[in-house]
Amino acid sequence: MKNIRNAFMLGLLLCSTIILKAQSTEEVLSKHQAAMGSPEKWTSVKSLVMKNKFSVQGMDIESKTSILVGKGFRTEVEVMGNKIITAINGETGWMMRPAMMGGTGEPEQMPGDQVKLAASQKNIGSTLINALKDGAKIDLVSKEKLDGADVYLLKVSKASGEESQVYVSASTYFIVKVTGKLKANGQEVDTEVNFSNYKAVDGLYFPYTMETASPMGGMMTVDTVSIELNPNIDVNIFAKPTK
Template sequence: MKISKIITSALIVIATTASVFAQTADEVVAKHIEAMGGLEKWKALKGLEMKNKFSVQGMDIDSKTVIVNGKSLRSDVSVMGQSIITAVDGETGWSVRPAMMGGTGEPEDMPIALVRESRKQVDLGGSLLYYKEKGSTVELVGTEKVDGADVYKLKLTEKNGDVTNLYVSTSTYYTLKTTGKRKVQGQEIEAEVSFSNFKQIDGLTFPYTMETANPMGGTMTIETESIKLNPTIDVSIFKKPASK
């Protein structure tokens, strides 16, 4: 009887594994896009405003990010009475950092590598939405577990050679984690972000909790407080202001 149960269990596992690998990368991507709300709804989204909150070494940090879909982004971060601004407008970007955080307090051009990385946030809906149009490729590497959940591991290779691994739930088709190596100020770092607490707004799905490595050690949790879809946006906020 025990042997029979073992064989039955083994057959179930084999059947499950077979069905998992019967999926192709394109099928997983298609189901992911559908789970996130569908291509047409994301295309129709003109922009959004998102407010987040997180803590670093006991300091509460608030941020507001405004995005014009496919075009521009601006993020304003408030910490200890100081403001940090990061903006991307088309192929260019600029930032303002206070002196206490290594800046000049004046608008400065962002390095091209940082602009390129920041531009990935401009395409609302995620990196899988338009990957073919952007000349990227996706490979289904296999299956793994992320915090106990079964996931498909997808390898996204961009036209410029950047590689991002996306871990997509086999049940919900939400992206639960991304990993990839990125160059920051000339140094290559391993970037890993986990996503959870998914919620829907007008049929579009967003993760409201993100976790990533804290540069000071440990894990940093970013909580989304609010998301406004298609807000009225003054596009002048993305233009680099003149120095004072």
């Protein structure tokens, strides 16, 4: 009888832990959504133009990103008088790189794995909220310290099998870091992106500073110069140019 009672109590404890964890995950996600701005307002954003600046090996570089939410994405980067273009048009993608950067100077079809990697950039807003909308499983793993501050660590598991770790500030409920593994050119690559300096644009919050891996090695800081919501964007800029 004692063993049965102990087993019953253990079962209740496990169930309580699972329920508490589920409630905690929902609470963190709810507070994160509230911090980012009204869901209705995010839904009303159909297009975006963002301008950034960053430095690589002493070179000051500017970029412009145009997004038609869910439809197209295009980034233009000016480097030493040369233009690098990356674009997603629906389910396909193309890019244009100068010869000095391994390209041909002509529009090239983007490999399938790179299209898959870049496709998420057709969407805007929170990585967590977008993953939730896409049916990903999100679990609260722990509450811990990151650079001396309290954060919640959440694990995002997508139906494709991809997993990432998202760190949410326990004070602001903004995302401060995302890590994971991505497949590029047949290889699995570790990724890490840090976010900070959140600012409001028409009541919606965006990180204006992002730190990520530099193509030249080490980390680089990308600063946002401006964000324009719902500008008119010609859909033809996402289509691959013909010769």
